[in-house]
Amino acid sequence: MNMDALIVGAGFSGSVIARLLAENTKQKIIVIDSRDHIGGNCYDYVNKFGIRISKYGAHLFHTTRQDVWNFISAFGSWEPWEHRVLAKIYPRDDSDDFAYAPVPICIQTIQKLYDSSVQNEEGMRRWLVEETRSIKFQAPYKNSMESAVARFGHRIYNDFFHSYTLKQWDKSPEHLDASVLERIPLRYNMDDRYFTDPIQMLPSCGYTGVFQELLNHPQIEVRLNTDYFQERHCFNGVNFTVFTGPIDGYFASRGLDRLEYRSLRFEEDTIEMGDKDTVMQPASVVNEPSMRVPYTRTVEFKQFLNQRSTHTTLVREYSSSHGDPYYPVPNERNTKLYATYQQLAEKETEKERRTVLFLGRLANYKYLNMDQAIGNALDHWQRWIKDGVIETHDVN
Ligand code: FAD
Ligand code: NA
Structure with a gap:
């Protein structure tokens, strides 16, 4: 196959690197993802009631890094959006009375x-x-x-x-x-926003729109429903691989224990409201800290960017130990185990003369916000150029 670089994973980590390679080198790049869509965990779509839903949970973009914002704001169009969250609190065990109160405290x-x-x-x-x-x-x-x-x-x-x-x-x-x-924040003021970063935005046409633009380049080909482990033999010819999938999956043949993750299960419920601006909840996200319900929070997607629909879709999130890997579990066992995988990754990068690189939340076994995933990709790119891993050319 006539491809120079293989990017495994079409989330922010993989898509940002693909874009940088395309804009700054002459390489032909193939981006594969085992899922049937681009965007990784940030993927969203419009449901049949005209409401944009994030398939893997609500995603709010916020950052302090101007370079990250300068880079990503060139793709799609974005609008300022300050996120606020309320928690549903039952102050007394012997009563069903509840109150909504802002978090962070x-x-x-x-x-x-x-x-x-x-x-x-x-x-x-x-x-x-x-x-x-x-x-x-x-x-x-x-x-x-x-x-x-x-x-x-x-x-x-x-x-x-x-x-x-x-x-x-x-x-x-x-x-x-x-x-x-x-790490839970505590505020001594009246700032009831969920984030305090100076840059807080949502993409007007969804994250999927941002990814479509990121990957829309004549040197980039995207192939979905393509799992690296099943089809890696098709890509033997590439001289550069960036792997953004789970690191323990990459080294599965070494017989080490697997890293532990928490996952989420989503339960969706759509209600007819009649009026296009009416919503069900007092906030887009309501946390549920009480044991009276089994889910952790309810997201009303209609509220993001004040979407209009005769219906509203509520998504309840249940935490679970099976399913897609979402949150690394921070304990001693996993920290030690990850260190072992990290050594394997460093050897692999060396052995392959730096042509296999591990990037992103799954390869680094670390919870990353979107801006951190984008920022890491930008930082790695700078380092690769400095170290001569990648030779760029003047595009114009
Ligand atoms: P991913 O988006 O996970 O992309 C990795 C891709 O690799 C996936 O598409 C996967 O299918 C693919 N892949 C894996 N293995 C293979 C394989 N073998 N072959 C082919 N493809 C493979 N961040 C924020 O900034 N704000 C938020 O509000 C926010 N909310 C979040 C809510 C939830 C519930 C979760 C879980 C995360 C949230 N995040 C949020 C974090 C955000 O999702 C991540 O920063 C982002 O997804 C990281 O991008 P990534 O490319 O590293 O990983
Ligand atoms: Na979130």
Whole structure:
């Protein structure tokens, strides 16, 4: 086959590298994906009620990296969008009363659920000191229960984190590294946005539209329904492979244990609303930290970019241990195991004279936001040029 470079995976990692290769070299590039669509986990489509749905869960683009934004904003058209999330909280075990409160925890969360007199940063600090006064846990914390209770107190811990973590990880916070809940933000102000990054955007024609433009180049050919492990023999002639699939899959023949992932199951429900602007939920995403329901959150896709439809589609997310790999499971076993795979990957890159490169969330066994996946691809590209892995030519 007359191909110079093979890219395995049509998500952001693979598609950005394909585009850079196409624009800066004369190489012919083939992008394969085992799925029947481009876009990786960011893929979205418009359903029969005219509502754009993200097949693998809601995706909000946000970044602090201007270079990432400069690069990706050239593909598709984008609109500013500030994401807000509410959690459905049942304050009393003996009652079905509930309230919606913003996450991450900020002043409005406290006002809504615990103390309406908290008004400013000083009040927030004072309230938290009171709330955690009797708590004896001291850093370094032994686990996530200790680190969260020490920061937030028992009430917030129980209302927001205990059951939610149990549902999400199938493990109580007592059995998770302190670092897992240590990363949860806590705000001393009234900023109730989900992200604080200066750049927050959604693509007007969906992520799939962005990927169509990224991959639309005369030197790029896309082949779907093509699994690398089954069809790698077809690509023996290429002089450069970028692999963005699961690293333990690539080295499956070595007989090592497999890396552990959490997955998601989605349950979809469409309701007729009549009015085109009417929605069901008070926010696009409602988190469900309570054990009263088995799912972790409900996404109402119609709310993103204020789409209009006589219907609304709600998607409930259930955390699960089987299915597509979504979230790496951060524990000692997996960290050690990944280090072993990483050594194999480095040897493979050397053995093949740097022509097999491992990139992206699955190859690096790391949760990456979209901007990080794009940023990694841009950074790798710069390094490859510097190290002479890739020779570029003047396009014009
Ligand atoms: P992927 O998108 O997973 O692409 C890898 C591709 O490789 C896949 O299409 C796969 O089919 C293909 N592949 C794997 N193995 C093979 C094989 N053997 N042969 C051929 N093809 C193969 N990020 C944000 O910034 N904001 C968000 O709001 C956000 N929400 C998220 C919500 C969820 C539920 C999840 C799971 C992730 C979310 N992310 C979000 C992260 C985002 O999905 C990732 O940053 C992005 O998908 C990473 O791109 P990637 O190319 O590295 O991996
Ligand atoms: Na998300």
